[in-house]
Amino acid sequence: NAGVTQTPKFRVLKTGQSMTLLCAQDMNHEYMYWYRQDPGMGLRLIHYSVGEGTTAKGEVPDGYNVSRLKKQNFLLGLESAAPSQTSVYFCASSSGTTNTEAFFGQGTRLTVV
Amino acid sequence: ELKVEQNPLFLSMQEGKNYTIYCNYSTTSDRLYWYRQDPGKSLESLFVLLSNGAVKQEGRLMASLDTKARLSTLHITAAVHDLSATYFCAVDPNTGNQFYFGTGTSLTVIP
Numbered sequence: 608n609a610g611v612t613q614t615p616k617f618r619v620l621k622t623g624q625s626m627t628l629l630c631a632q633d634m635n636h637e638y639m640y641w642y643r644q645d646p647g648m649g650l651r652l653i654h655y656s657v658g659e660g661t662t663a664k665g666e667v668p669d670g671y672n673v674s675r676l677k678k679q680n681f682l683l684g685l686e687s688a689a690p691s692q693t694s695v696y697f698c699a700s701s702s703g704t705t706n707t708e709a710f711f712g713q714g715t716r717l718t719v720v
Numbered sequence: 721e722l723k724v725e726q727n728p729l730f731l732s733m734q735e736g737k738n739y740t741i742y743c744n745y746s747t748t749s750d751r752l753y754w755y756r757q758d759p760g761k762s763l764e765s766l767f768v769l770l771s772n773g774a775v776k777q778e779g780r781l782m783a784s785l786d787t788k789a790r791l792s793t794l795h796i797t798a799a800v801h802d803l804s805a806t807y808f809c810a811v812d813p814n815t816g817n818q819f820y821f822g823t824g825t826s827l828t829v830i831p
Contacts, residue, residue, distance in 0.1 A: 638817050647729075649808060650763075650821040657817065665818070697762065701817060708753050709810075709819050711763040 609633050613698050613712035620688045620719045628683040628715050630698030636710075637703035639681035640665075641673060643694040644714075650697065656681055657703065688719045722747045724811050726822035733799050733829055741825045743792040743809035751812035752785050752792045753819065756805045763808065767794075799829045 614629045630639065637658050642650040652665030656675040670692060672684045681700075685692060695716050699709040723746040733739050743752070750771055755763040767776040769785035769792060776783050780803065782795045792809055806826045810819040 640819065642821075647823060649724075649726075649823040650810075652818065652820065655818060666820070699763075699819070701819075703817050708755075708765045708768050710765070713762050 611698055611700055611710055611712035613696075613715050615715060616713060617716050618718070620685075620717065622688060622690060622719060624688050625684070625686050626688065626717075627685075628696055628698075628717075630681045630683070630700075630712060632679055632681075632698075632700040632710075634700060634702070634710065635678070636700035637678075638701045638709075639675065640699040640701075640709060641671070641681065641683045642697045642699065643667065643692075644697060645694050653683065653696075688717075690719045693717060693719045722811070722813060722820050724809065724820050724822040726807075726809060726825050728825060729823060731825055731827045733796070733827070735800055735829055735831055736798050738798065739796050741794040741796070741807055741827075743794070743811075743822055745790050745792075745809075745811045745820075745822075747790075747811065747813045748787075749790075749811050749813050750785075750787045751814075753810040753812070754783050754792070754794055755808045755810065757808065757824070758805050766807075796827075799827075801829050801831065803827060804829045 640655040641653040654673040659678040698712040701709040754767040767783040772787040
């Protein structure tokens with residue numbers, strides 16, 4: 608059981624380039640989330656999805672877009688990367704019931720130069 | 721704006737000692753989660769607290785929730801080196817199924 612898998616694990620981008628981070632979960636979870644983790648700031652919610660075909664903004668959505676075309680996948684896009692987007696990105700999923708936690712992927716370390 | 725504050729941010733403690741990490745939050749919620757993160761790794765779920773007065777224990781860690789005070793605590797008993805990690809609390813507002821994290825507490829247990 609793989610749980611939550613993120614692709615890629617590491618990436619270096621030049622300013623202005625675009626990329627897509629892929630998150631896949633095999634737990635049949637309804638809810639999926641994208642977070643960024645920066646030193647001293649904990650994890651901040653970028654976007655989330657409450658089901659296939661739906662997305663919503665979190666705390667820090669600017670500069671990112673997301674899509675949830677399939678229930679098991681949640682994509683995070685950076686259209687024009689900026690150095691301020693250098694961070695570790697985590698994807699998570701949860702069942703959407705009231706008594707379960709979120710399960711996290713391994714993270715993607717992104718550097719924008 | 722929902723705020724989740726942890727203190728202390730950094731904690732260095734000797735093996736065998738006890739200490740408590742605090743998590744305060746600003747919204748109505750009766751769902752609070754604790755996670756552990758080792759350096760360079762993902763987040764691992766430790767505790768799920770789902771009601772006022774909830775208490776969970778696992779080994780040397782015990783977590784509690786006071787929803788009226790909007791406060792959760794993570795108590796460490798007789799610390800050992802293996803507990804060195806960063807600990808996060810996360811709040812799920814009563815609007816449902818979103819997880820807002822505190823800034824984390826970096827714990828170092830020294831011999």
